[in-house]
Amino acid sequence: MLSCLRHLIIVLPALLILGCSDGSEDKSSVAEAKPDKDEIVVYSSRKEHLIKPLFDRFTAETGIKVSYITDGEGPLMARLEAEGERTPADMLITVDAGNLWQAAQKGLFRVTDSEVLEQKVPEQFQDSQNRWFGLSLRARTIVYATDRVKPEQLSTYEALADDEWDGRLCLRTSKKVYNQSLVATLIERHGEAATQEIVKGWVDNLATDVFPNDTALMEAIAAGQCDVGIVNTYYFGRLQADNPDIKLALFWPNQDTTGVHVNISGAGITQHAKHPQLAQQLLEWLAQGEAQALFAGLNMEYPVDPAIEQDPLVKSWGTFKADDLNVDVAGRRQAEAIKLMDRAGYR
C-alpha cells in the first residue's frame, strides 16, 4: 500500500507538470490558443479535412493566418450567440442553407456587400440581404442498383412513393437536415397535404429501418437490401472513388418538372467579427478561381460558380436541371418539414 502511495505522490505532480508543459513548451499551440491581431478565426461545421487545405493555401498566398474550430452547427451557433460581442470568430462556415438561414435569423451574420461575391455566387444560392453566400453545391438525388433497376423505371422523388417501390426503398433518417431541406422544397411546391402523402408513401415503401448516414444506405443497396435510395452526390462520389466497380448509379430526377434538389455549403461573416475586412478577403478568395475549384473538389461537390471546372469524377455523372428555388426555403420551411415527417412516421 505504501508503495502505492509513493507511486501516486510521484505520478500525480508529474502528470500535472507533463500536462501543463505540453501547453507551454509547444510555442505554436500557445500561439494558436490566442489568435494574433491579424488572424482570421473561423467556426466551421464543415469538417477539418475539407477546409484545412484551403486555409493553408490562403495563408501561403496572403500571409494571413486562419485558425478554426470545427463542431456541429448547433453547438457552434449556441457559442456564437452566447459570446456576442466577445466572440473571437470572424466567420461561420456551415453546410445546408437551412442552417445558414437560422444563423441569419439569430442575427449572427453581418451584411457583406461585395461585388465579387455578387458576381460569382448565383442569386439563388445566397441570402437576399447578403448575410451568407453559398460556396459549393450538392445535389440530393436518387441512387439505384444497376443490376436490379433500369433508369427508365425512375422519374421523380414523388414517384418513389408509388406501389412499384414497395419494400425496395432505403432512406436516411429524417433527423438529418438534408432530408428536412428536401421535404421543405416539396412543401413549397406541392403544399403540406400532398407532401405528407408523398412522405407517407416513402415510409410505406421502406425496405428496412432508416439509415444513420448516406454511405451505410448505399452499401445496403449494393448488398441487395433495397434497390433505390436518396443520397447526396458527394457520398456517392466517395464510394465510387474507393470502389469504381460498385453496381450503383446516380439518377437525376424531376428533369421534366422542378429539377434536382440542390443545397449548398456556405459561409457568412459574423456580426461581431474583429477582422471583417480580412474575413471578406477570405470569403471572396474562396468564391473564385482555383480555391473555388478546390473547395468543391475536395468533397466532390459542384462549384457554386458555374464557370468553374468540375472535378473529373463529378463531371462524369453528367449534367442535370437543378431546382431553381432559392435555397433559403430550406430554412423557412424546416420546422414545418420536421413536423410533417414526424406525423408521417418518417423517423
Add this chain to the structure above:
Amino acid sequence: MISASVSTVWPAEKQPHWLRRMGLLRSTAIVLALMVTAPLLVLALSWTTIDGEIWLHLAQTQLLRLLGNTAILLMGVTIGVLLLGVSLAWLTATCDFPGRKWFDVGLMLPLAVPAYVMAFVMVALFDYAGPVQVVLRSWLGPDVSFSFRGTGAVVLVMSLVLYPYVYMLARGAFLAQGREPLEAARMLGCGPFAGFFKVALPMARPAIIAGLALALMETLADFGAVSVFNYDTFTTAIYKAWYGFFDLQTAAQLASLLLMLVLVGLYLERRGRGDARYFQTGRRQASSGRILLRGRRALLASVFCGLVFSIAFIVPVAQLAYWVIDGAWRDWDSRYLGLVGHTLSLASIAAVITVLAALLLGLYRRLHQTKMANTLVRLATVGYALPGSVLAVGIMLSFNWLDAGIADLQKALGLPVQPWFVGGVLALILAYTTRFLAAAFGPVETSLERIKPSITEAAAILGAKPAEITRRIYLPMLMPGMLTAILLVFVDVMKEMPATLLMRPFGWDTLAVRVYEMTSEGLWQQAALPGLSIVAVGLIPVIVLVRRSAH
C-alpha cells in the same frame, strides 16, 4: 450520492488536525458544488417561457414512444450490465480457473472502447451489408438476413461497453469482503448459492448500485451510439428541439425533465435500501482462499469470460485494426502525435483534478452531516446523466456568464474585450470535472466509507499522531478507490466528445475530435485510426490500475 451514506457521527475532534483545520473545506466544497451545478441552473432558468407549439408537437407525435424506448433501453441495459458485471466480478474475485489472472485485467479493457465506436463497428460488421451476413448469404442463400439495428442490438452494444463499471466496482467489493462472511454463512447452513445471494450480493450492493447508476446515467446521456442504430430515446427529443427546431430553450427544458427523472430514480434507490448499512473489514483475501473450480465448471468459467472478452473487445478491436490496415492508415500524419498528446494531457490533468474534487466533496459531506451537504453532493454529481452536448452548452453558458462580467470590467478599464474562459484550457478542464465528477465520486466515497470511525479512534488511543493517522490509515485506505476513480475519469475524458468539441482551444484537437470529424461524415472506416488510438491509449491506465488494485 450513489453509495451508502455514513450513518455514524464523525466527531471533529477525532479527526486529523489537517481535516479539523479545514474550515476552509466547507467553503471550498460549496464553491466547487456551485461551479458544478451552475450548468444545471442554466437549465432551470430555461423555464421562463414555454414554446407550447413545439411541446404539443413532440407530445402528440413521439414523446410517449421515446419514453417507452428509453424505459426499455434502461431495463435492458440494467439486466445486461448486472448479469455480465456481477457474474464476471464474482468469478474473477472469488474463484480460480484457467486464465483467471488474465481475465482479471482483460475484462476491464472494454472500458477503453467508446460506445459510439463500438456501435458503428458492430453495425458495420453485423448488419445486412456487413461481412458476417454477406458470408452467411453466400452459404445459405440470398434470403438469409436479419436486422442488427433493432432494440436487442442497442441493448447488447450498450451492455458490452458499460458492464465494466459494474464489474470494476463489484469486483472491488467482492475482493474486500474476504471469505469470512461467506464461511459464516456456510456454517449457518447456507449453500453456495444462498451464500452468494443472501450474503455476498447484499454486502456488495452499494458498489454494484454505484456501478449500475454510472452505466444507466451514461445510457441516458448517450446520443452517439443510439443514433447509429437510429434508436430514438428521450435524448432524441432533446436534440430534435435543438438541432431541428433550433430551440435550445425547449431542449433545455426537456433536459431538466430528464434530470428530474434521474433524481427520482436515485431517491427511490435510497428509499429501497432503507437504513441498511454495510461495513466491511477491509481485509483482502489471500489468493489461496479462492474457490478452485475444476473440470467442466472451470471450463465453463473460462469459456464464459473468454466469450464476453472476445465480443466486447477482440471483435471491435480486430475490425478497427482491419480498417486501419485496409487503408485508414493513410489518415496518419505528424499531427497525430499532437492529437495523442492533447488527449493524454487533458485526460490526466482532468482525472487528477476531478478526483481531488470528488475527495473534497466526500470529506465535506462526511464532516458536515447536513441536509445541505447531501443535496449539494447529489446535485453536483447528477450532471452525468445529461446528454453531453446539452451539458456542454450549459457549461459553456455559465463560463460565458463569467466572461461577460470580466468584459464589463475590461470595458470600464478601457482594455480590449476578450473572453477569458470560453475557448481556454482551464474552462475545458473544469467542464470535464463537471461532467465526470459523478464517475469519480462513486469509488472515492465507497472507500471513504470503509474508514470506520472506530479505526481512527483506535489509532488515536494507541497514540498515533494525526500525521501518522493520515499516512497509515487515510491514504492507504483511500488509495484503491482514488485509483479506480482516476482510471474512470481518465478513460471517460479520452472518450468525451461534445464538451471537447465545443470548448477546446484553437488547435487543441483530440483523438475523439478526429473520430467525430470522420463519423459525422459517415466515414466509419476512416474513423478507425483515431478510434483504435483511443483504445490503445486507454489501455495503459486500465492495465496499470487493474494490476495495482489486484494486489
